[in-house]
Amino acid sequence: MDINELAERLLAGxxxxxxxxxxxxxxxxxxxxxxxLELMELVQHSGRQALxxxxxxxxxxxxxxxxxxxxxxxxxQGLKVAVLAVDPSSARSGGSILGDKTRMELLTxxxxxxxxxxxxxxxLGGVARxxxxxxxxxxxxxxxxxxxxxxxxGQSETVVAQxxxxxxxxxxxxxGDELQGVKRGIMEMADxxxxxxxxxxxxAAAQRTRxxxxxxxxxxxxxxxxPEGFPKAATVSAIESAGLSEAWAEMQSLVQWRKEHGHYxxxxxxxxxxxxAQDIRNxxxxxxxxxxxxxxxxxxxxxxxxxxxxxxxxxxxxLAALTASGTSK
Amino acid sequence: MDINELAERLLAGxxxxxxxxxxxxxxxxxxxxxxxLELMELVQHSGRQALxxxxxxxxxxxxxxxxxxxxxxxxxQGLKVAVLAVDPSSARSGGSILGDKTRMELLTxxxxxxxxxxxxxxxLGGVARxxxxxxxxxxxxxxxxxxxxxxxxGQSETVVAQxxxxxxxxxxxxxGDELQGVKRGIMEMADxxxxxxxxxxxxAAAQRTRxxxxxxxxxxxxxxxxPEGFPKAATVSAIESAGLSEAWAEMQSLVQWRKEHGHYxxxxxxxxxxxxAQDIRNxxxxxxxxxxxxxxxxxxxxxxxxxxxxxxxxxxxxLAALTASGTSK
Numbered sequence: 001m002d003i004n005e006l007a008e009r010l011l012a013g014x015x016x017x018x019x020x021x022x023x024x025x026x027x028x029x030x031x032x033x034x035x036x037l038e039l040m041e042l043v044q045h046s047g048r049q050a051l052x053x054x055x056x057x058x059x060x061x062x063x064x065x066x067x068x069x070x071x072x073x074x075x076x077q078g079l080k081v082a083v084l085a086v087d088p089s090s091a092r093s094g095g096s097i098l099g100d101k102t103r104m105e106l107l108t109x110x111x112x113x114x115x116x117x118x119x120x121x122x123x124l125g126g127v128a129r130x131x132x133x134x135x136x137x138x139x140x141x142x143x144x145x146x147x148x149x150x151x152x153x154g155q156s157e158t159v160v161a162q163x164x165x166x167x168x169x170x171x172x173x174x175x176g177d178e179l180q181g182v183k184r185g186i187m188e189m190a191d192x193x194x195x196x197x198x199x200x201x202x203x204a205a206a207q208r209t210r211x212x213x214x215x216x217x218x219x220x221x222x223x224x225x226x227p228e229g230f231p232k233a234a235t236v237s238a239i240e241s242a243g244l245s246e247a248w249a250e251m252q253s254l255v256q257w258r259k260e261h262g263h264y265x266x267x268x269x270x271x272x273x274x275x276x277a278q279d280i281r282n283x284x285x286x287x288x289x290x291x292x293x294x295x296x297x298x299x300x301x302x303x304x305x306x307x308x309x310x311x312x313x314x315x316x317x318x319l320a321a322l323t324a325s326g327t328s329k
Numbered sequence: 330m331d332i333n334e335l336a337e338r339l340l341a342g343x344x345x346x347x348x349x350x351x352x353x354x355x356x357x358x359x360x361x362x363x364x365x366l367e368l369m370e371l372v373q374h375s376g377r378q379a380l381x382x383x384x385x386x387x388x389x390x391x392x393x394x395x396x397x398x399x400x401x402x403x404x405x406q407g408l409k410v411a412v413l414a415v416d417p418s419s420a421r422s423g424g425s426i427l428g429d430k431t432r433m434e435l436l437t438x439x440x441x442x443x444x445x446x447x448x449x450x451x452x453l454g455g456v457a458r459x460x461x462x463x464x465x466x467x468x469x470x471x472x473x474x475x476x477x478x479x480x481x482x483g484q485s486e487t488v489v490a491q492x493x494x495x496x497x498x499x500x501x502x503x504x505g506d507e508l509q510g511v512k513r514g515i516m517e518m519a520d521x522x523x524x525x526x527x528x529x530x531x532x533a534a535a536q537r538t539r540x541x542x543x544x545x546x547x548x549x550x551x552x553x554x555x556p557e558g559f560p561k562a563a564t565v566s567a568i569e570s571a572g573l574s575e576a577w578a579e580m581q582s583l584v585q586w587r588k589e590h591g592h593y594x595x596x597x598x599x600x601x602x603x604x605x606a607q608d609i610r611n612x613x614x615x616x617x618x619x620x621x622x623x624x625x626x627x628x629x630x631x632x633x634x635x636x637x638x639x640x641x642x643x644x645x646x647x648l649a650a651l652t653a654s655g656t657s658k
Binding site: 033036037040041044129132133269270272273275276277279280281283284285287288297300301304305306307310311312313314315316318319322 | 365366373458461462598602608610613614616629630633636640641642643644
C-alpha cells in the first residue's frame with residue numbers, strides 16, 4: 001500500500017481509505033506501525049478540527065439510542081459524524097462490530113456517518129493509542145464531530161476524557177435521591193451530565209435526578225477551563241429526540257468560550273503531551289510481554305518463589321537482558 | 330570493602346556491619362549496587378527467619394511510643410528487635426534520623442535493638458527495595474523481630490504489607506461511631522487492629538472504637554490465610570504498657586497457624602515474586618529519569634505540545650533511543 005496515496009484519499013474524505021487507515025493504526029505489526037506513523041504525520045497538518053466528544057455511560061442508560069438520535073440530528077444539520085469506541089472488554093467477545101452496526105441502524109445507513117467499533121485488544125494502552133490516532137484520522141478525513149464512547153470500565157473514562165474536547169456523562173433516572181454511585185473522579189471529568197429517558201413514566205424521575213446532579217456539580221470547585229455555570233446537568237430523551245439540540249447548543253457554547261480563552265488549544269497540547277508520556281510508559285512495559293523475555297520472566301519468577309534466586313538479582317538480570325537486546329536490533 | 334568479610338561479620342551479628350550493609354543497599358551507585366546484590370546472595374541462606382511485623386498508623390496515634398513499649402517488652406523477653414521505616418516523605422525533611430533516635434529513647438540505648446530511619450529518597454520504589462533488603466539483612470544478622478513502620482502516605486501501606494508476615498494497624502480512639510476514615514483497602518490488609526491510648530480518660534472511647542472496628546472487620550470476607558477470628562481488633566496502652574503481651578500472643582498464634590497450614594512460606598514466596606515484578610517495572614521506568622534521556626524527553630514533550638511532532642512519533646523515538654543505548658553499554 002502506498003502511504004502517500006492513502007493519505008491523499010483520506011484527506012479527500014474517502015471512507016474506505018479512512019477505514020483502511022484505522023486498520024493500519026490498529027495493527028501490531030512493526031512494518032504496519034512504521035507506515036502508521038508516517039501516515040499520521042502526512043495528515044496531521046490538514047488544518048481540520050473536529051469537535052471531539054467523549055461519552056461515558058454504563059450499559060442500560062440508552063447510550064446507543066442516544067448516539068443514534070444525537071448523531072442523526074447532527075447529520076440533519078449537514079455535519080459529518082464519526083463514532084469510535086474505547087471498550088477494552090470487547091476483546092473478550094471478539095469485538096462488537098455486529099453489535100455496533102445493529103444497535104445504530106439509522107446512523108449506519110448514512111453516508112455522512114462513520115462507525116467503527118472498539119478494536120479487539122485487551123490492553124487498554126493499545127486501545128487508547130489506536131482510538132486517539134483514529135480520532136485524528138477522522139478529523140483529517142473531514143468529520144465535524146467525533147464521538148468517542150466508553151462503557152466506563154476501570155480507567156477507560158480517563159482515557160476518553162484525555163482525548164476529548166468535551167466530556168459527556170450519560171445517566172439514567174435514579175430512584176429517590178441516590179446518586180447512582182457515580183464516582184467523584186468521573187463527575188469531576190464531566191463537562192455536561194445528561195440524564196436520559198426523560199420521557200413517559202420516567203420524566204419526573206429524570207428531572208429529579210438532573211436536579212440532584214446539578215446540586216452535586218455545584219459543590220465541585222470551578223475549573224479554569226469552565227465558563228460560569230459549567231459543568232452542567234440537563235435532561236434528554238434519546239427515544240423522543242428531546243433536549244438534544246439544547247444539549248448540542250450547550251456543548252457549542254462551552255467550546256466557543258474555551259476557544260476564545262485559549263483553553264481549547266492548551267487542553268489539546270496538554271493531551272498530546274499526556275499521550276506522549278503514556279506511549280513511552282506503555283512501550284517500555286510492553287517489552288515485558290514479548291518473547292523470549294516473557295518466558296524468561298516466568299522462569300525467573302519461579303526460581304524467586306522457590307528461594308533459589310533473590311528478587312533483586314532476578315530483576316537485575318531481566319533488566320540487563322532488556323538493555324542488551326538493543327545490540328541485536 | 331570486602332563483601333565476604335562484611336557478610337561474615339553481619340552473620341555474626343555485628344551491628345556496625347549491619348549498618349554498613351544497609352548503607353550499601355541504600356546506595357544509588359552502580360558499583361555499590363553490584364556489591365549489594367552479592368551481599369544479599371551471601372546472606373540469604375542464613376536459615377534465620379525473623380518475624381516481620383508491618384505497622385501502619387498516622388501521626389498522632391502514638392506510633393513511636395508503641396514501638397518503644399512493644400520493643401522493650403520483646404527485649405525483656407530476650408528477643409532482638411530491629412526497627413525500619415518506609416516514609417518516602419522523609420526525603421523532604423532530609424531524613425528523620427534525629428527524630429527517630431529521640432522519639433525512642435529507651436530502645437535506642439538497648440544493645441539488642443537496632444533502629445534505622447527511612448532512607449532519604451523520594452522514590453517509593455527505591456525506598457521499598459531498600460527496606461525489603463534491609464529487612465533481610467536484619468534477619469540474617471539474627472534479629473528475631475523486624476518492625477517495619479510507615480506513616481501510611483499514598484501507597485506505602487501496600488509496600489509495607491507486601492514485606493510483612495503480619496500487618497498491624499495502629500489507631501487512636503475515635504469520637505462517637507466514626508471509623509476515622511480508614512480506607513477499606515487498608516482494613517483489608519490488616520491482620521490486627523490495635524486501638525492505642527486505652528488509658529485514663531480515653532479508655533472507654535478506645536474500647537468503643539475497638540468494638541466498632543471488630544464489627545467492621547467481621548463484615549470482611551475471611552481470607553484463606555486467616556484462622557477463625559482473624560483479622561482481630563484489640564486495645565493497647567503504649568504509655569502504660571498494657572495489652573502489649575496479649576497483642577504479642579495474638580501475633581504469635583496467627584503466625585503459628587499460618588506456618589502449620591503452609592500460608593507463611595507461600596506468602597513469603599508470593600511476596601518475593603511481587604518484588605521481582607516491581608523491581609523490573611521500577612527499573613524500566615527509572616530509565617526515563619536518567620540523563621541524557623530526561624532532557625531529551627522534556628524537549629520532545631515541548632515539540633509535541635507545539636504540534637511539531639506527533640505524540641506517537643516522539644514516543645517511538647524515545648523508545649528507540651532507549652533500546653539503542655544498550656549498544657554503548
